[in-house]
Amino acid sequence: MIAGSRIIDLTIRLREDPDSTERVFRLVADGGNIQPATTVTDAGAALAAVEKYGEDIFFPRPGPPKLCTQQYGGPQVAVVTGTFHGRAVESIFTRTDGCEISRWKAMAPLLGSRGGAFGAT
Secondary structure (H helix, E strand, O other): OEEOOOOOOOEEEEEEEEEEEOEEEEEEOOEEEOOOOOOOHHHHHHHHHHHHHHHHHHOOOOOOOOOOOOOOOEEEEEEEEEEEEEEEEEEEEEOOOHHHHHHHHHHHHHHHOOOOOOOOO
């Protein structure tokens, strides 16, 4: 991480299902201040989610295998790329099992999908 870097610049590419049109959103913040290039539906909630969960979700630490419930949450897929506090991000979000659904819910304000907590369309 770049010392003191508080810049967030994330691009979200979302498909509600394999046949749907891809939607693209962006979250840009500097020092906790949302920047004009931001296009996510609820920028304040998206920034709060990224600040709260981003480190653990984008850069998970190795550990024991996780046990995930085998439930299906929907066909949505979101790809998040860019930078988070000076570190490169490339993360895929799905709703294919309980662990992935939990990741999705944590970042729902950023992802802006029907599958998330906020029904952005």
